[in-house]
Amino acid sequence: MSAGKKIRWSRFIKADSKKGIIVPIDHGLSMGPLDGINNVQRIANWIEHPAANGMIAHKGMIERLAYRGLLNGKGVMMHLNGMTSLANDPTRKELLTSIESALRLGADGVSVELLFNGANEPHNLKVLGQVVDEAMVYGLPVLVMIKDMNKYEQASNRINASRQIIRTVYELGADAVKIQQPEDTNEIPAILDELCDDIAVFLAGGAKCADVEILAIASLAIKSGATGLCIGRNVFQRPDFSAFLSSLHSLVHTPLKNAAYAIN
Template structure:
């Protein structure tokens, strides 16, 4: 990652002691609509201030709302630039929805794009990433690429080879960080990261909701093999106790103590934009 403005911004997503991160994306609403765990400010307030979280990814409209309730403090803020609803005829064709400049005006430290390769949209994806990187470089803003290969593959080796190629393509176009699905075979993590983690941060997604033990083991396995950390959404905010899994992941990724710091402890209720808790949300807590 070149340039001190970019390095300063990126440092806000990493634990100072270990250089690793736990980033929680909350951009799901645009794609799939209302989702349990993100359905209200009261739900998000229960976990969003946990000290294990080093960064949040959200669309621009949600960032403004979270900020008005005082729920974005002390973490790196990443604004997601593209998307498409699952209602669309081609949901893998993610369109650009905002600019790097607009993200900066909202207080972003970094930006992200999602590229779903389905075998028909390679050119569209590569053009979009190239344009985002060029724009971000003008402002010294890091770019995270959420990379998903949707093409059916004949076996794990074929899938691994395709994903390695797509990762390299994103690196060639200048992305600073990658978010990937964890491979079915954990030993393949080493092959995915080889030659990449020396110069590019790599985070692994949690995917579909799995058990707390499985999630903790995944965290331990990927960071042991050189990953920068996790970029996990549903496996955090769809838990009965998001704080419990975040504490476990914090320990697995950072080796951090369980006790939250006074500065990062979650708010007990959701303040309104005028600083007073709205009664409906207070009751929900």
């Protein structure tokens, strides 16, 4: 990492633990209004919680949150691509803005989402290659949200495919990757084995679920080498988001003291 990239990346993680919690709120472009992020006022209710090191949003939301002073002290990552769920092919995420726009808004990093379905790999790799090259000029960290849409009969094939996709984005210069929860969460250690030495891996929160369930999965990911969590709906759709974020903070930054959350 360049000096500028190191400084920007430091806003997404704690200096002592080298771990972080990022809350993505980019859902609105693809899914429309969601409970918890219906509008800026609803986001204001939880976004300033100290456990959230950073956030991910599209440029329009970043501008509105910044105007309200809600991003002070947070790592800000601008999402660059997307597609609405109303499109003929929602899995093809097109670039919608630029690195220059991210810099203008004061973003500390940029992100892209890539969904792999067996047909759009050339498009995905071209998008990522372009973003990494442009971000490198300005020392902006790049996080890639990945999801394998293919189905596998054997767990070993599913694990190997996940590992290959992580390695692919690493080879193209991404600094961090957000991975979906695998079909069997006990596969997390096998998926992450040794890969976390070379790229920061964040586990996604997925669909809303019970506190104990998401905490157990998160604990397994951290103990398997993940850099942190990238959790959206399981944060902003909780009635008691403050207690939950505090639990996540304790788990991520002191994982060895949270053995009760481990999956047996």
